[in-house]
Amino acid sequence: MNAAISEILIEDSIQDHPWTKAAIQAQTRHQGFTPTLSVIAEKQKVEGGKQTLLLQKSRGELFHPCPGTQGAVCCNYFVFDFLSGCPFHCSYCYLNAYLSQTSLSMQINLEDPVGRLVERFRREPQHLFRVGTGEIADSLALPASDPLNRYLVETFANEPNTQLELKTKSSRIDPLLDLNPKGRVVISWSMSPPSLSQVEEQDTATPYERLQAARKVYACGYRVGFHLDPLLFAHPDWTCWERDYEELLQMIFQAVPPQAIAWISLGGLRLIKGLRESMMKNFPDSLLAYAEMLPGSDGKLRYPKPIRKRMFQTVKNMIDEMTQEKAPPVYLCMENREVWRGSFGNTPEQKSNLRPLFNHALPKTIALLP
Amino acid sequence: MLAQERHLSFVDRAEFDRQVDRHLLAFSFPLEHAMLRESIARCGLAQPLLVCRNVLVCGHRRLFALTKHPEITKIPVLSLSGLTLPEAFELALAENTATRTLNLLERARAIACLSRLQVSENEMAQTWLPRLGSKPSNVLQAQYRDLLRLNEDWQIWVAQENPHLKTALLLAGLDRDTQASLFSITSQFHFGINRLDEILQNLKMIAKRETRSIQAILEEIPLQNAEAIRSLIHRRAFPTLTGMEEKFALASKNLALPSSIDLRPPQHFEGDRLDIHFQFGSPDELKKAAQKLLDSAEKSDLKDLLELL
Numbered sequence: 001m002n003a004a005i006s007e008i009l010i011e012d013s014i015q016d017h018p019w020t021k022a023a024i025q026a027q028t029r030h031q032g033f034t035p036t037l038s039v040i041a042e043k044q045k046v047e048g049g050k051q052t053l054l055l056q057k058s059r060g061e062l063f064h065p066c067p068g069t070q071g072a073v074c075c076n077y078f079v080f081d082f083l084s085g086c087p088f089h090c091s092y093c094y095l096n097a098y099l100s101q102t103s104l105s106m107q108i109n110l111e112d113p114v115g116r117l118v119e120r121f122r123r124e125p126q127h128l129f130r131v132g133t134g135e136i137a138d139s140l141a142l143p144a145s146d147p148l149n150r151y152l153v154e155t156f157a158n159e160p161n162t163q164l165e166l167k168t169k170s171s172r173i174d175p176l177l178d179l180n181p182k183g184r185v186v187i188s189w190s191m192s193p194p195s196l197s198q199v200e201e202q203d204t205a206t207p208y209e210r211l212q213a214a215r216k217v218y219a220c221g222y223r224v225g226f227h228l229d230p231l232l233f234a235h236p237d238w239t240c241w242e243r244d245y246e247e248l249l250q251m252i253f254q255a256v257p258p259q260a261i262a263w264i265s266l267g268g269l270r271l272i273k274g275l276r277e278s279m280m281k282n283f284p285d286s287l288l289a290y291a292e293m294l295p296g297s298d299g300k301l302r303y304p305k306p307i308r309k310r311m312f313q314t315v316k317n318m319i320d321e322m323t324q325e326k327a328p329p330v331y332l333c334m335e336n337r338e339v340w341r342g343s344f345g346n347t348p349e350q351k352s353n354l355r356p357l358f359n360h361a362l363p364k365t366i367a368l369l370p
Numbered sequence: 371m372l373a374q375e376r377h378l379s380f381v382d383r384a385e386f387d388r389q390v391d392r393h394l395l396a397f398s399f400p401l402e403h404a405m406l407r408e409s410i411a412r413c414g415l416a417q418p419l420l421v422c423r424n425v426l427v428c429g430h431r432r433l434f435a436l437t438k439h440p441e442i443t444k445i446p447v448l449s450l451s452g453l454t455l456p457e458a459f460e461l462a463l464a465e466n467t468a469t470r471t472l473n474l475l476e477r478a479r480a481i482a483c484l485s486r487l488q489v490s491e492n493e494m495a496q497t498w499l500p501r502l503g504s505k506p507s508n509v510l511q512a513q514y515r516d517l518l519r520l521n522e523d524w525q526i527w528v529a530q531e532n533p534h535l536k537t538a539l540l541l542a543g544l545d546r547d548t549q550a551s552l553f554s555i556t557s558q559f560h561f562g563i564n565r566l567d568e569i570l571q572n573l574k575m576i577a578k579r580e581t582r583s584i585q586a587i588l589e590e591i592p593l594q595n596a597e598a599i600r601s602l603i604h605r606r607a608f609p610t611l612t613g614m615e616e617k618f619a620l621a622s623k624n625l626a627l628p629s630s631i632d633l634r635p636p637q638h639f640e641g642d643r644l645d646i647h648f649q650f651g652s653p654d655e656l657k658k659a660a661q662k663l664l665d666s667a668e669k670s671d672l673k674d675l676l677e678l679l
Contacts, residue, residue, distance in 0.1 A: 290578040292608050294638040304610040305639055305679075338642035338679065 006051040007036045013057045014108045022147035030143035048103040050087050058107035070298040072334045075357050077130050082107040083137035089202040091283035097275040121159045134167030146175040157182040171205035171213035177220045186262040187217045188225030193244035196232050211255035218260045229267030229333050231311045234287045249318050258323040267333035268308040271301040312343035329353045375451045380444045392426040395459050397479040400526050401434035410435050418446035422458035475529045477502045478517040516542050523553045537567045548585040559596040572607035624671040642679050
């Protein structure tokens with residue numbers, strides 16, 4: 001796993017901020033050498049690849065509802081985007097076509113944005129706020145973000161109507177292990193079968209390493225989540241596909257008990273405009289871009305509906321069989337009601353273990369954990 | 371403005387052929403130009419050939435047309451002096467682009483000319499591409515070069531049909547045997563640009579997915595007519611979608627709705643509603659259509675249709 005940063009650019013207005021120094025120290029300590037440091041003007045255009053990190057002053061609102069997608073069932077998720085970009089090289093990652101720059105960036109002065117967040121949490125105590133930082137970034141891959149991740153964990157741990165989700169494909173959990181998340185922090189991993197991960201998720205921790213990390217954080221009081229999203233269908237051979245995903249699920253449930261799992265999400269591969277071409281060009285060994293995919297009403301390419309339904313149904317059945325009555329909540333990401341019905345036989349509101357995720361009510365099972 | 375002196379003379383054709391390099395700055399393509407040939411047959415060369423430092427600068431098509439007229443033994447030549455070859459090339463480009471847009475192959479050939487003149491890649495991209503009518507871009511410059519991997523037949527097709535660069539690049543990415551097979555099919559069945567583009571995209575997907583060559587896939591396709599070929603390749607690229615479309619067509623047919631009632635699935639079957647459109651011109655026609663629809667609601671075929679959603 002390689003997340004080395006060779007250059008850190010620091011906006012002049014936050015160069016003396018304690019978290020700027022802490023971020024540089026954390027990055028240096030992790031990689032064993034100090035990146036080149038340069039102070040730049042605010043909003044200066046930055047060019048550079050994934051080895052360049054921009055530390056910037058926070059501007060605008062970082063907290064907002066997940067945009068979801070047109071026609072999809074919404075799971076009432078919020079995002080807190082203080083990180084942008086990812087050091088990994090996943091062939092299918094929508095950031096490859098979504099972000100205008102490949103360099104990484106982190107907003108430093110989070111006191112005010114987080115202060116506003118806490119005010120909102122306390123103003124609406126009957127609301128469950130599920131908040132993630134991994135919408136346009138990997139939450140834990142970048143060592144420089146350790147100090148701010150610790151700050152977020154400590155903050156959310158004290159807010160009873162919240163769940164902070166740190167989503168990653170890394171295994172860098174050690175910096176968080178000494179904290180007490182009080183059951184209000186979910187560390188979650190995107191998971192793909194090892195054979196696919198090896199080709200499609202370059203530089204990430206292996207699925208096995210991710211699960212070892214999951215086991216560790218669970219032992220330290222965190223809940224864990226898994227995102228089988230995107231479900232990848234590289235070749236039209238259902239037998240192989242089912243075997244791959246069955247093995248993956250077995251690995252997951254051997255690593256952590258079902259009751260440790262806050263949720264498992266399922267989502268079919270979705271390609272935003274320009275991503276298919278970028279995959280063909282930049283990931284010639286990947287077959288994913290050549291699968292049968294069709295544009296939906298939101299303009300994204302997806303596997304045809306019968307394939308998606310079969311994938312979701314198959315994986316859901318496997319989870320149910322492996323976990324029996326301890327089955328964790330399983331939900332679909334970015335899918336409409338009719339795919340929910342076709343895959344699970346019902347919609348999220350009809351499923352008792354999903355109602356909390358989808359109707360904003362404060363769930364006893366989640367919010368009142370240790 | 372480029373400083374230059376011009377001197378007009380009539381040169382013996384054999385002498386011209388011996389002394390003048392006609393390839394170094396040649397970018398006009400294709401050279402065959404029927405109207406020019408006829409014009410020369412009627413009136414001779416109306417414009418002199420432009421030569422600089424013993425290199426033909428303008429008049430490659432005219433010279434080519436002259437091969438059909440061995441009886442013309444003296445040709446008018448305007449010799450330029452005071453210019454470097456890149457300057458002469460700029461002049462040739464200016465003369466051409468003032469009256470027409472260069473086709474993709476001419477741009478590719480112009481890039482090749484510049485390479486022969488030792489122009490750096492960056493200068494080509496930033497300075498010369500705009501003179502060829504393109505935006506300045508290193509990527510584009512490399513893509514134009516790739517077009518020269520097309521065989522002669524495809525080069526002429528691209529020059530004449532003017533497809534999108536993406537389509538031309540797809541063709542250029544094929545090996546020579548596959549290019550030849552595909553050209554034979556294209557010329558036999560007269561695929562238009564859009565159809566060829568669709569076929570190419572689909573062939574590329576199938577080949578990658580099935581880890582087979584496009585050539586091997588083409589050999590398996592029965593060559594009946596253009597639409598049948600397109601349809602077979604489409605079906606193989608989109609097996610699930612075409613399967614749903616066929617089921618939908620069959621179940622719709624079984625509903626036996628009159629032709630005035632048009633029943634449609636949502637696009638790509640993404641959605642949970644069928645769409646019905648019908649026309650009527652009298653209360654009677656409306657009643658009949660409504661009755662047919664009511665009848666269809668009782669049929670199991672309607673359930674089959676709805677299950678596709």
